[in-house]
Amino acid sequence: MGFIYGARWKRLRIAQLKDDPWCNRCGGQACIVDHIKAHRGDEELGYDPDNLQSLCKPCHDSWKQMLEKSGKELGCSITGKPTDPNHPWNREQPTETKEMKEARLKL
Numbered sequence: 001m002g003f004i005y006g007a008r009w010k011r012l013r014i015a016q017l018k019d020d021p022w023c024n025r026c027g028g029q030a031c032i033v034d035h036i037k038a039h040r041g042d043e044e045l046g047y048d049p050d051n052l053q054s055l056c057k058p059c060h061d062s063w064k065q066m067l068e069k070s071g072k073e074l075g076c077s078i079t080g081k082p083t084d085p086n087h088p089w090n091r092e093q094p095t096e097t098k099e100m101k102e103a104r105l106k107l
């Protein structure tokens with residue numbers, strides 16, 4: 001029947017916030033449980049605890065919604081490269097290592 005924001009989701013959400021009460025982006029107090037990958041009604045993704053992250057409201061509103069609207073991933077990795085695999089820096093990366101390529105193809 002697919003994923004719905006019903007009783008099952010509520011239990012999962014509470015468990016996630018208990019497990020990880022801090023915002024995944026800024027480290028502040030989280031109050032929102034967010035799907036890392038958009039579930040689009042998919043039951044498996046929607047209820048997958050590994051697909052959840054805790055966010056505070058400001059981070060959720062600014063970062064996540066921009067990501068969903070633009071279809072682009074914002075931010076960068078610890079190497080300073082944008083995390084969005086479609087970013088020109090990543091597409092035109094002549095010195096891409098094997099590990100970087102593997103990480104990119106998994107996205």
Ligand SMILES: [Zn+2]
Pocket residue numbers: 023024025026027028055056057058059060
């Ligand atoms: Zn935050």
